[in-house]
Amino acid sequence: MSKKLGRGVALVGAGMSKFGAFPDKSGRDLFVEAFQAMRQSVDKGFDPADVETIYIGNFSSDLFEGQSHTAPIMADVIGLTPRPATRIEDACASGGAALRQGVLAIASGLYDVALVGGVEKMTSLPTAEVTDTLAAAADTLYEIPAGFTFPGFYAAIASAYMHKYGLKPEHLMNVALKNHENGALNPNAQFGVTIPAWMEGRKAAAQKKGRPIPTWQNEMEFLHDDRANPMIAWPLRLFDCSPITDGATAVLLVAEEIAQRFTDHPLHIIGSGQASDVALHDRQDLTSLNAARRAAQEAYGMAGITAQDVRLAEVHDCFTIAEIIATEDLGFFAPGDGFKAAEDRVTARDGAKPVNTSGGLKSKGHPVGASGVAQAVEMFKQMRGEAGDRQVAHDLPLGLTHNVGGTGGTCVVHIYERRG
Amino acid sequence: MSKKLGRGVALVGAGMSKFGAFPDKSGRDLFVEAFQAMRQSVDKGFDPADVETIYIGNFSSDLFEGQSHTAPIMADVIGLTPRPATRIEDACASGGAALRQGVLAIASGLYDVALVGGVEKMTSLPTAEVTDTLAAAADTLYEIPAGFTFPGFYAAIASAYMHKYGLKPEHLMNVALKNHENGALNPNAQFGVTIPAWMEGRKAAAQKKGRPIPTWQNEMEFLHDDRANPMIAWPLRLFDCSPITDGATAVLLVAEEIAQRFTDHPLHIIGSGQASDVALHDRQDLTSLNAARRAAQEAYGMAGITAQDVRLAEVHDCFTIAEIIATEDLGFFAPGDGFKAAEDRVTARDGAKPVNTSGGLKSKGHPVGASGVAQAVEMFKQMRGEAGDRQVAHDLPLGLTHNVGGTGGTCVVHIYERRG
Numbered sequence: 001m002s003k004k005l006g007r008g009v010a011l012v013g014a015g016m017s018k019f020g021a022f023p024d025k026s027g028r029d030l031f032v033e034a035f036q037a038m039r040q041s042v043d044k045g046f047d048p049a050d051v052e053t054i055y056i057g058n059f060s061s062d063l064f065e066g067q068s069h070t071a072p073i074m075a076d077v078i079g080l081t082p083r084p085a086t087r088i089e090d091a092c093a094s095g096g097a098a099l100r101q102g103v104l105a106i107a108s109g110l111y112d113v114a115l116v117g118g119v120e121k122m123t124s125l126p127t128a129e130v131t132d133t134l135a136a137a138a139d140t141l142y143e144i145p146a147g148f149t150f151p152g153f154y155a156a157i158a159s160a161y162m163h164k165y166g167l168k169p170e171h172l173m174n175v176a177l178k179n180h181e182n183g184a185l186n187p188n189a190q191f192g193v194t195i196p197a198w199m200e201g202r203k204a205a206a207q208k209k210g211r212p213i214p215t216w217q218n219e220m221e222f223l224h225d226d227r228a229n230p231m232i233a234w235p236l237r238l239f240d241c242s243p244i245t246d247g248a249t250a251v252l253l254v255a256e257e258i259a260q261r262f263t264d265h266p267l268h269i270i271g272s273g274q275a276s277d278v279a280l281h282d283r284q285d286l287t288s289l290n291a292a293r294r295a296a297q298e299a300y301g302m303a304g305i306t307a308q309d310v311r312l313a314e315v316h317d318c319f320t321i322a323e324i325i326a327t328e329d330l331g332f333f334a335p336g337d338g339f340k341a342a343e344d345r346v347t348a349r350d351g352a353k354p355v356n357t358s359g360g361l362k363s364k365g366h367p368v369g370a371s372g373v374a375q376a377v378e379m380f381k382q383m384r385g386e387a388g389d390r391q392v393a394h395d396l397p398l399g400l401t402h403n404v405g406g407t408g409g410t411c412v413v414h415i416y417e418r419r420g
Numbered sequence: 421m422s423k424k425l426g427r428g429v430a431l432v433g434a435g436m437s438k439f440g441a442f443p444d445k446s447g448r449d450l451f452v453e454a455f456q457a458m459r460q461s462v463d464k465g466f467d468p469a470d471v472e473t474i475y476i477g478n479f480s481s482d483l484f485e486g487q488s489h490t491a492p493i494m495a496d497v498i499g500l501t502p503r504p505a506t507r508i509e510d511a512c513a514s515g516g517a518a519l520r521q522g523v524l525a526i527a528s529g530l531y532d533v534a535l536v537g538g539v540e541k542m543t544s545l546p547t548a549e550v551t552d553t554l555a556a557a558a559d560t561l562y563e564i565p566a567g568f569t570f571p572g573f574y575a576a577i578a579s580a581y582m583h584k585y586g587l588k589p590e591h592l593m594n595v596a597l598k599n600h601e602n603g604a605l606n607p608n609a610q611f612g613v614t615i616p617a618w619m620e621g622r623k624a625a626a627q628k629k630g631r632p633i634p635t636w637q638n639e640m641e642f643l644h645d646d647r648a649n650p651m652i653a654w655p656l657r658l659f660d661c662s663p664i665t666d667g668a669t670a671v672l673l674v675a676e677e678i679a680q681r682f683t684d685h686p687l688h689i690i691g692s693g694q695a696s697d698v699a700l701h702d703r704q705d706l707t708s709l710n711a712a713r714r715a716a717q718e719a720y721g722m723a724g725i726t727a728q729d730v731r732l733a734e735v736h737d738c739f740t741i742a743e744i745i746a747t748e749d750l751g752f753f754a755p756g757d758g759f760k761a762a763e764d765r766v767t768a769r770d771g772a773k774p775v776n777t778s779g780g781l782k783s784k785g786h787p788v789g790a791s792g793v794a795q796a797v798e799m800f801k802q803m804r805g806e807a808g809d810r811q812v813a814h815d816l817p818l819g820l821t822h823n824v825g826g827t828g829g830t831c832v833v834h835i836y837e838r839r840g
Binding site: 003004005006007026028054059060062063065066067068069070071072073075076080081082083084085086087088089090091097100101103104105107108109110111136137138139140141272274275276277278279282290291294295405406409410 | 423424425426427446448474479480482483485486487488489490491492493495496500501502503504505506507508509510511517520521523524525527528529530531556557558559560561692694695696697698699702710711714715825826829830
């Protein structure tokens with residue numbers, strides 16, 4: 001039997017900081033930017049004092065910034081103490097899990113207005129230390145001593161998928177190409193540039209420095225050049241991996257019955273699902289995430305819809321292979337067909353099932369604790385027709401977000417509806 | 421107007437691991453112990469598969485164990501994947517905040533059965549590093565660079581209180597004496613020994629080693645001896661401070677309407693309050709925690725009771741001064757009277773308002789993310805008459821827990837009712 005929330009919840013505001021590498025900005029600074037952007041997005045405006053409770057998705061400010069107890073600090077910088085402020089951590093799904101806690105808090109009847117934020121400041125550490133820090137999201141007792149890091153985990157997943165379904169490494173590039181196409185139209189993206197433009201930029205830079213100009217004739221040559229797109233963990237190359245990012249996000253959730261106070265165009269959160277799983281080393285199958293299938297099932301059941309009804313999705317493309325598997329776990333495509341759908345541009349912005357129109361984690365950037373909330377920001381923009389140059393042309397009454405923690409130890413899925 | 425939950429929530433099981441320093445046990449091991457103890461506490465038994473969602477209070481497994489994404493790992497070790505598992509972090513109030521999320525999750529209508537755990541494995545780091553790690557719960561931008569650590573913060577609070585209300589350092593010892601009296605009767609306590617017994621133990625040890633036997637005539641002489649009870653941060657001595665502890669806790673929350681399936685003697689959680697505050701350096705007054713007063717107000721309002729109705733409380737005695745201030749912030753005593761109440765033994769186990777019958781953080785131990793849930797464990801034992809040698813003699817229809825994060829950046833208060 002499908003579980004229902006005791007009370008409807010609406011999304012009435014959404015904003016994000018610019019994503020990127022900002023040596024001069026702390027997590028606090030970025031969260032203030034996100035909050036201000038969210039505030040400006042609320043059509044009828046709102047008084048920050050209306051916020052009754054705060055959830056902050058954050059993976060590890062502990063390890064990245066040496067700062068725990070992050071939630072009340074975020075409440076403070078936006079002037080919202082003494083509101084209760086709670087940090088939610090589920091690795092890279094921290095943002096999605098925070099969103100879910102905001103939904104539950106309103107459904108509980110205790111609050112009418114909840115602020116959900118996400119924040120991660122990652123670039124303060126050297127890259128190798130970031131990799132080690134992210135590895136703390138895996139099973140550090142059984143997996144990390146075996147030499148795994150996250151590119152290695154997802155490389156293992158990709159290898160298993162290749163073996164089972166005949167995927168070739170070049171298929172993965174379709175995901176990267178698409179997400180950079182989209183991210184190039186997102187002013188908040190970290191790498192807001194298409195891969196062809198990136199390639200031309202490299203040529204121009206070489207020319208400017210008087211170095212030999214690379215002879216790539218097209219983006220596929222560029223993407224198969226070991227110097228332009230080095231191998232990270234076979235079969236994953238640099239452009240298969242999402243970047244290290246500083247960024248913050250914020251959304252405003254309210255009880256459905258008061259949504260009209262804030263906007264005439266709310267999104268209704270009609271489905272919310274979350275599931276956990278054993279660590280990767282303990283699974284029977286690497287080519288699908290059980291937690292994702294479970295979370296999707298719960299969210300679809302609550303919403304009373306099927307995968308076919310979803311018109312737009314933001315999925316967790318921490319690596320290109322992850323997006324392909326996500327589109328299968330969500331039921332958009334049959335197992336083994338996800339990479340073909342990417343190749344056939346079904347998931348492109350002008351395809352039948354656009355995926356990651358924001359640019360995804362891959363191009364928009366992946367400040368881990370903020371990413372799940374950033375997915376909701378994209379739903380808010382797209383489904384209300386406010387996505388600018390990257391606006392999907394077809395009508396978007398139903399959207400979905402899919403946020404994964406670790407290698408699938410957590411997955412959180414939400415479904416959004418625009419009515420009228 | 422007081423806010424109400426959409427649905428009643430009952431506490432039907434509660435257990436904890438032994439608290440202490442366990443070099444051979446990980447956080448996972450301790451959580452399994454807590455879960456098993458909780459399971460055994462459910463009068464009519466229950467199938468772990470009945471658990472629908474899991475919240476884990478944990479301060480910083482990141483910094484203590486190099487392990488984030490702690491919640492699904494805890495779900496895994498007790499065999500409860502794919503249930504959703506979410507880590508809640510609010511520094512030393514992580515456990516109380518996790519309890520509150522469990523309450524909200526059930527009140528939301530989505531779940532009928534929630535497991536709330538707390539866990540912290542602290543002793544794997546050297547003591548100085550533990551102190552640094554705990555400091556991450558303060559404002560690391562403004563406070564830590566000024567040289568503060570937590571004993572320093574609470575020493576500043578104690579100094580301000582002394583100046584304002586005439587407290588003498590010896591008054592603080594009444595809290596330590598009382599909590600060790602209680603903890604000596606708690607088989608799970610880290611330092612389950614009274615201070616007089618501790619003193620005699622020191623004498624016996626000296627005799628055994630052939631060293632001069634100390635000449636302390638009573639516990640006050642012992643507690644004022646700089647070698648026996650060294651100054652940590654004036655006016656706080658060693659026995660004013662809670663210890664560094666490994667431990668885990670677990671409670672089972674269910675929707676009120678199904679509580680009878682689990683026990684004929686549930687506790688009803690009739691009040692829940694949480695608030696945040698600015699960092700200590702930014703406050704007008706150090707002698708009271710605004711977040712505690714707010715959280716208490718919310719919880720009392722929801723429960724429809726006053727401070728006078730509370731018959732038993734577990735409060736956050738991370739330092740002796742913290743307990744004194746807690747009993748004032750909760751409205752048990754007027755500002756400036758808390759230390760007199762401790763002196764007059766009003767808060768002793770046989771007093772009118774017993775506080776920290778478990779031994780409190782001081783004697784039972786303080787595995788930071790687990791402590792808030794441990795407070796609920798004590799309520800479950802005492803209010804159901806199962807506290808053994810430390811059972812309070814008078815009837816306990818209403819109890820309260822008070823859990824503080826940092827220096828009061830977070831406070832969470834819950835109120836428990838036994839009916840019939």
